[in-house]
Amino acid sequence: MNTAVTIAGVTWKNPVTVASGTFGSGAEYSELVDLNQLGAVTTKGVANIPWQGNPTPRIAETYGGMINAVGLQNPGIDVFAKRDIPFLKQYDTNIIVNVCGKSTADYVEVVERLGDEPVDMLEINVSCPNVKEGGIAFGQDPKALFEITKAVKAVAKQPIIMKLSPNVTDITEMAKAAEAAGADALSLINTLTGMKIDVHRRTFAVANKTGGLSGPAIKPVAVRMVYQVAHAVQVPIIGMGGIATGEDAIEFIMAGATAVSVGTATFHDPMTPVKVAQGIEEYMKRYGVEDINELRGCV
Numbered sequence: 001m002n003t004a005v006t007i008a009g010v011t012w013k014n015p016v017t018v019a020s021g022t023f024g025s026g027a028e029y030s031e032l033v034d035l036n037q038l039g040a041v042t043t044k045g046v047a048n049i050p051w052q053g054n055p056t057p058r059i060a061e062t063y064g065g066m067i068n069a070v071g072l073q074n075p076g077i078d079v080f081a082k083r084d085i086p087f088l089k090q091y092d093t094n095i096i097v098n099v100c101g102k103s104t105a106d107y108v109e110v111v112e113r114l115g116d117e118p119v120d121m122l123e124i125n126v127s128c129p130n131v132k133e134g135g136i137a138f139g140q141d142p143k144a145l146f147e148i149t150k151a152v153k154a155v156a157k158q159p160i161i162m163k164l165s166p167n168v169t170d171i172t173e174m175a176k177a178a179e180a181a182g183a184d185a186l187s188l189i190n191t192l193t194g195m196k197i198d199v200h201r202r203t204f205a206v207a208n209k210t211g212g213l214s215g216p217a218i219k220p221v222a223v224r225m226v227y228q229v230a231h232a233v234q235v236p237i238i239g240m241g242g243i244a245t246g247e248d249a250i251e252f253i254m255a256g257a258t259a260v261s262v263g264t265a266t267f268h269d270p271m272t273p274v275k276v277a278q279g280i281e282e283y284m285k286r287y288g289v290e291d292i293n294e295l296r297g298c299v
Contacts, residue, residue, distance in 0.1 A: 001284055002291040003277075005039070005258050007236045008159035008184035010120050012039030012094055012259060015292060016249065016277040019214075019240050019263025020045055020098035020123060020163070021070065023273075025084035026091075032270045037277060039259060040094035043084065045125050047100050048109040050076035060196045060205035065215020065242070066264055067194050069208035072100050072128065077113050085117055094120040096161065102131040104151050115157040123161040124152055127190045127212075139165035139190070142177035149181035159184035161238065164229070166218075167193050171225045172232035179233045187238040187261065188229060189222045215264040216242040223255050230256020230297055244272060246279015256297040 003014040017040035025043040026035055035041055053073025060067045074080070080097075088095045097119050101107040111122060126139030126148060133141075138148045145162070153160050162178040164171060166189040175186055191212025196205035222241025230237055239257030243249055244265035252260050265272040280292065289295060 001281065001289075002293070003281060003284070005292060007238070007258055008121065008161075010094060010159060014039045014277045014280065015253065015259035016273055016280070017042045017094075017096060017238065017259060017261045018266060018273050019261045020125065021068075021072070022263040022266050025080070025088065027084070027087050029266070029270055033274055035088075035091040035093050037274045038093050039277070040096050040120070041088055041091070042096040042123060042261060043080075043088075043098055044074055045072045045098045045100035046074050046077055046080045046110060047072065048077055048106050048113075050074065050079070051100075055207040057206055058208070058211075060211070062194070062196055062213065062215075062217070064217030065213055066267070067196055067206060067211035067213050068191070069206045069211035071208070072125070074100070077110050081113065081117055085119060089118060096121045096123050098123045098125055098163070099152075100125045100128045102128060104132075104148055107148060107152055108155055111152050112155050115155070119158060121159045121161055121185075122152075122156060123163050123187055124148070125163050125190070127163070127165045137165055137167075139163075139174060140168055142173050145174055146177040146181045149178045149183050153182035161185040161187050163190055164188040165190045166221060166225055172228050175229040175233045179235050183235060185236045185238065185258075186229060186233065187240060189218070189225050189241045192218050192221065214241070216244060218242050219248065223251055226252055226257050227255040227299075243276060246276055246281075246283050249276050249280055250283050250295065253292070253295050254297070254299045258296060
């Protein structure tokens, strides 16, 4: 039985990774989860300089998920390269570094720095606000998405995964722009913009007022978008959004994803990513599937 998948020339032992920002850089979960059992570990977003993130409170539970407005708090590329990459290199898994920035130059600087580091793939978080363009996210304007993809791809030594925002009118337009600019793969979806109000305190549940909604509540939207994008582009897709079981993962794969990413469910049960990988194997045994790749886009 074959669970291996290949994305942009990089082979994963199974199609499961963790969603950026939900798993730190692996160290805090390594005591609970055997990282060797994951196809890849995707790190928290890394910028060219340390980011403090948003004021607290930054996380609120919602029906069927959670809202977060952490604001990409991270220690910056210097600390990350010195501390987190050597830690992850101890494990038999692929390392995907999520990159964030506030301008094209920020992204390019981090991607160039990572060129000489022993990491396997780079995931570019285009949901960051573009300070040069008045704060609209890079991933909400196809022209901006094309330009950032092209700029990053020009200096990257590793394959580039562009992480698409669902907060757009037409996700396929964004996917096509990223593909046209040279993206090696796409990951989707990032969180949906949401809000929660604390009716007892008469104020917003998170200090930022709005935040990113994730968890089971967004899964049907995510599956639909993965399906649409799979029919619009040729590059491989990493699907994410509310995955908590092997069957959830299979749903994304049948919609057209090559691999999947587990995020919010990890807060509820840190073992979820490994359980999803095991669940995929159980599904394959149950239905006599010899190769996971047979299921891709089968609906």
